[in-house]
Structure formats: C-alpha cells, structure tokens
Amino acid sequence: MSIVHVSDLHREYQQGAVTVKALRGVDLTIEPGEFTALMGPSGSGKTTLLNMIGALDRPTSGKLLVDGKDLASLSSSQLSDLRLHRLGFIFQSYNLIPVLSALENAEFVLQLQGMARDERRKRVRETLAQVGLAGMEDRRPGELSGGQQQRVAVARAIAGKPALVLADEPTANLDSATAQGLIELMEKLNHEHGITFLFATHDPRVMEAAHRVVRMVDGKVAEDLRK
Amino acid sequence: MVVLAMRNLFRNTRRTLITVLAITFGLAMVHLTITLQTGSYADLIRTGVSSMAGHVVVQAKGYQEEKDGDLVLTRTAEISQRLAKAFPEGTIAPRLVLGGLITSPRGSVGAAVSGIDGAAEAKLQEIDEHVVQGTWLTGDARGIVIGRDMADALQVGFGDKVVYMGQHGGATEVSSRLFRVIGIFRMGNADLDGFVAFVDLPAAQEAFGQPDVANQVTVHLPDPNRSPAAAAEARTLLADIDGIEVLDWKQALPELFALIEVDKTSGDVMLFLLGAIVAMGALNTVLMAALERTREFGVMLALGLRPQQLARLILTEGLLLGLMGAGLGLVVGTALSWPLVHYGLDYSAYMGDTYETAGVVLSSVIKGRFNPLRMTTYTIAATFMTAAAAIYPAVQVARLQPVEAMRHT
Numbered sequence A: 001m002s003i004v005h006v007s008d009l010h011r012e013y014q015q016g017a018v019t020v021k022a023l024r025g026v027d028l029t030i031e032p033g034e035f036t037a038l039m040g041p042s043g044s045g046k047t048t049l050l051n052m053i054g055a056l057d058r059p060t061s062g063k064l065l066v067d068g069k070d071l072a073s074l075s076s077s078q079l080s081d082l083r084l085h086r087l088g089f090i091f092q093s094y095n096l097i098p099v100l101s102a103l104e105n106a107e108f109v110l111q112l113q114g115m116a117r118d119e120r121r122k123r124v125r126e127t128l129a130q131v132g133l134a135g136m137e138d139r140r141p142g143e144l145s146g147g148q149q150q151r152v153a154v155a156r157a158i159a160g161k162p163a164l165v166l167a168d169e170p171t172a173n174l175d176s177a178t179a180q181g182l183i184e185l186m187e188k189l190n191h192e193h194g195i196t197f198l199f200a201t202h203d204p205r206v207m208e209a210a211h212r213v214v215r216m217v218d219g220k221v222a223e224d225l226r227k
Numbered sequence B: 001m002v003v004l005a006m007r008n009l010f011r012n013t014r015r016t017l018i019t020v021l022a023i024t025f026g027l028a029m030v031h032l033t034i035t036l037q038t039g040s041y042a043d044l045i046r047t048g049v050s051s052m053a054g055h056v057v058v059q060a061k062g063y064q065e066e067k068d069g070d071l072v073l074t075r076t077a078e079i080s081q082r083l084a085k086a087f088p089e090g091t092i093a094p095r096l097v098l099g100g101l102i103t104s105p106r107g108s109v110g111a112a113v114s115g116i117d118g119a120a121e122a123k124l125q126e127i128d129e130h131v132v133q134g135t136w137l138t139g140d141a142r143g144i145v146i147g148r149d150m151a152d153a154l155q156v157g158f159g160d161k162v163v164y165m166g167q168h169g170g171a172t173e174v175s176s177r178l179f180r181v182i183g184i185f186r187m188g189n190a191d192l193d194g195f196v197a198f199v200d201l202p203a204a205q206e207a208f209g210q211p212d213v214a215n216q217v218t219v220h221l222p223d224p225n226r227s228p229a230a231a232a233e234a235r236t237l238l239a240d241i242d243g244i245e246v247l248d249w250k251q252a253l254p255e256l257f258a259l260i261e262v263d264k265t266s267g268d269v270m271l272f273l274l275g276a277i278v279a280m281g282a283l284n285t286v287l288m289a290a291l292e293r294t295r296e297f298g299v300m301l302a303l304g305l306r307p308q309q310l311a312r313l314i315l316t317e318g319l320l321l322g323l324m325g326a327g328l329g330l331v332v333g334t335a336l337s338w339p340l341v342h343y344g345l346d347y348s349a350y351m352g353d354t355y356e357t358a359g360v361v362l363s364s365v366i367k368g369r370f371n372p373l374r375m376t377t378y379t380i381a382a383t384f385m386t387a388a389a390a391i392y393p394a395v396q397v398a399r400l401q402p403v404e405a406m407r408h409t
C-alpha cells in the first residue's frame, strides 16, 4: 500500500479579489521506504503540497490519501491524531521549543502520544544518539548550533516512529558542510531503518542524495525522475 | 505542562517579575486596607455599642423610633436584676438621659445629663480614664462629672456647685437639682466635652421626678456575636412586662451598621477596581507572551498538539502568574499589616486624641485587625482574576491554524 496517494489535487488561495492557484492538479504516489525530493522554482507549490500531505491544510479539490486514509473524511482532531502518530515534521528553521532541552524537545511528540516516562526517555536517548547528539541532551536550543538544532528536529520527527517524515527545506539555513552531514544522517535513517522521507528543497545536495526527484512547475508535477 | 508553563513565564523574566510585583503590590494594598477596615469597624462597633447601646437593649416601647426622653421604663431595678441573673457573664448598664440646662453663678449651658451606673460604665467606656481632675462617679447622689469645655463655659472647677434644670415626664413645672462637681473629663471631642455630664442613676431619677425609671437597660456581653440570641432570650424573659421593646445591637444601632455596610461596599468597589487594573496588567503579559510565540505554537500544533491543550498551557501560565503574585501579596500584605495590628496608625497629629464617626467618639490611634476570611477570599480572587485574564489569549491561540501560525514572523 502506498503511503501517499494524490490525484488531481487543487489548492486555491483567495487573496482579496485575486485567486492564487497554488496547486493545479497534482498526481503523486509515494511508496514506503522512498527518499524523495520535491524541487522546482519558488512559488511552484512545494510547500503547499507538503502542507496538504502533512494534514496541515485542506485541498480545494482532488483526492488525498495518507497512510491509507482519505483526509477529506477526517475531522480536525482526527487530523491532529494522524500527524501525531503517523507523520514526522522537519521545518526550515526555528522549529524547536526554546525553553525545552534537546531531550525534552525530542520527547515532546512521545509525550503527546502518551508514552510512559521511562520508556520515553530511553527511546529519546537512543534517538538522540542516532542523530549524533549523545551528551547534549540537556542543552537548550540556544546552546546548540544550527546543524545540531536540525538534528534535534530530526530526532523529534523520527522518535515517534512515523510512517512518513515531511521536511520543508531542512538544509536551507545550514552551511554546506553541516547540510551535507544532515543529508547523510537522513540517508542513513532511510537506509538502515526504512524511514520514508519527502523533502521540499532547492538544495542540489539533497537532490543528489534522493532516489527520486519530483520537479514541480506552476502547481503541477512536470517531471518525476527515479534513479 | 506546568514545567513548560513555568519556563515560558521566565522566558522574559523581567516582564513576568514586573507583573508578579504588580499583583503582589496590589494585593498587599488590599490586605492593608482590609486590616485597617476590620480594625476600625471593630473599634467603631465596640465603642458605639458600648456607649450608645448594648448587645441587648431593653427600652420603653416606641423609644427606638421617637427617641423621646420621656419614654421610660418604669421597673428598671427589676429588669436589671432579671437580666443580671440571666447573663451573669455580662455587664448590666441602665441609662437615663435628661436634656436640660446646667447653670452656675457665672453661666449656663444646655446639656445632656446621663444618669448611669458609674461602676458598670467604667467597665464599658473609657470616659472614666479621661477624668483630668477629681474622680469618676462614686455613688455620691450630689456628684456630677462634667466635661472640660463645659466647666470653662460655666467657669466652675472641682468642688463647685452647679444646678441642673429640666422639665420631664409630662410635668408642667421645671424641676431643678443641685450638684457638686466631683470630676472633670477631657475626651478631646467638642460635643462630649462641652455638652455631656454624668450623674448617678438615682440622682437622675430624682431630677426626672419619678423613681425606678430609665430610658434603657443595656446588657453588654463578652461575645458580641451572641447579641441576637441573647436579645431573643431576654425577650422571653421579660415577656410579662408590658410596654417594653427588646432589641439586639443591630436593631438598636441600625444607622451605625448601615454606615459600615455602605463603607464596606464602597471599599469593595475600590478594591475590585484595583484588582481589575492589576488583572489588565496580567492580561497584557500573558497576551504579549502568547502573541510572540505564534510561530512556536504553529509548530506544536503541527506536531499534533490539540488546540485545547495549547489553551490549557496558556491558562496554566496565567494561573501560575496569579499564584506567584497572590502568594507573595499575602506574605507582603501580612508583613506590612503587622505593625498596624500591633501599634496602630496614629492620626492624633491630624485629628486630636479622638475623632467622631456616626456619633461615636473614637481614639485617633486606629488599630488594624487581621481578617483571615477576607484576606483569603481576596487572595483566591486575585489568583483567579489573573487566571481569568489568560482566558482571552487562551481562546485566541486555540483558534490558530498551524500553517498560518508558522508563517507568522
């Protein structure tokens, strides 16, 4: 079963009198274990598409199945639950809670899932070690570098063992070497643990690493390349 | 959740501290006010009740409404004895007030002459302690104790003779009685010092022209709260005596208690306004703190946090803010009130040794008194007002859409 199945998806925004057509009939299917990069010029609809798949926003029309569920039929609290239990998110930047330590940030999702404290702590320590942050559990985001912060975000995204991790330009604010490290980390997680990733990105290094590159133009899929 | 809320509050330590201190200060003021109010009301009631009424007041029917000095009880001794027996812990004070003229060879003044039981009143009032020359009433049937100003007006001193003249009990003739000044008091109040004189009850009864009469027989109890129950008891006890009315303290002094209620209410309005201002400050803090975290809330919602959970977080922050402020306010307020309770606030520089409220002459050193019930009430109210100030921001954040919130910069 595919994790994501999108067909003829439209999303229009009303901006005053103008209707902005952000998505104009997208068709896309993502299978488990894929490591896919969405690319395309600015304004082509990458973020919009990720938000639809991430159940953060509703399409204007079209079919949208995530983890086998038709999102149109779910209530907003069911969508919350879907995000909490089945999806992981990594955003461009500043997406950690500044007053919580690395460990507390990473365990946030598990806490919401209602996992018992001891199990949670164990899981989070393992996950932080996986992303190379062993020993930095007690640091607050302000005491971590940008790359380390993104690693905490990755740990938070994967700690809950989601079916799909969505990442919107995760490397955009990182320097080249740090970005490379983060990409390798995600590749490793994909390779070793079979975690499915879907990126929106302009970063050529991400496209390099991706197994599949979907190019969007004007709110449509223009090219779908599997390596 | 509580930990997260606490840390959020101390993200901007200065802002939070300012808000907490505003609540602390506001509530401390409230506590001070309450302590002073409670003290002065207690003083007012105690002094007013003991000098002008009692916890049980027995008087001729109609006296309460008409305040006519000729309306008298005719079996004063018997009523006093029965009451003394029924309330052994209390003090029984019969009173007969005569309105007339006091004259000396060198002058005359209009006066209210109180015929009283000197020993009993000495226990109830402070006037005997303010005798500056001579003595308080001794049981001498010719003795009179007058105020300093009256003595000056009459140009008399200790040991001098004065004559009381008045018309009482429906008599057609003016009666007169000779007294000797055995004491001069100074209360520091013009009405008392200029127009009031004290004599022993039998002497006043003679001047009235009828034995065994009094305007009131009053009972003063150690526990003022027993007043209504005691009045009811006395009513049954004296049911066989016609032409009397038995009142409790509130019935006897309705104006005094009404005045206190009005004062209390206007005080409460002030305190409420103070609370509202402080709550606005708290609202500002919580709202600002919430607005500047919109992006962060968007991320939390995206991760699967429910809007209600987010609202609860904001409410918790408000509640914690309130708890800190109210807790500190209670401590600071109590600490500041302490000297008021123990030493009192001395207004004598502005008001002289005494001042008058609602006809009651009070010492100008106002002593505070702790009122745990009201202090607790206001502390809890302050906590909840602050928490309530977080409701609006909480509702706002619960409405956030994750995508829009995250676009927020």
Ligand SMILES: Nc1ncnc2c1ncn2[C@@H]1O[C@H](COP(=O)(O)OP(=O)(O)OP(=O)(O)O)[C@@H](O)[C@H]1O
Residues within 6 Å of the ligand: A013, A014, A015, A020, A021, A022, A040, A041, A042, A043, A044, A045, A046, A047, A048, A049, A200
């Ligand atoms: N909330 C919104 N209201 C109005 N228009 C919007 C909104 N969100 C996106 N758009 C518009 O939809 C189009 C697609 O935007 P989107 O953010 O998906 O592009 P993108 O491919 O992610 O671009 P970038 O590479 O710059 O991030 C743009 O024209 C954008 O202006």
Ligand SMILES: [Mg+2]
Residues within 6 Å of the ligand: A046, A047, A048, A168, A200
């Ligand atoms: Mg984008």
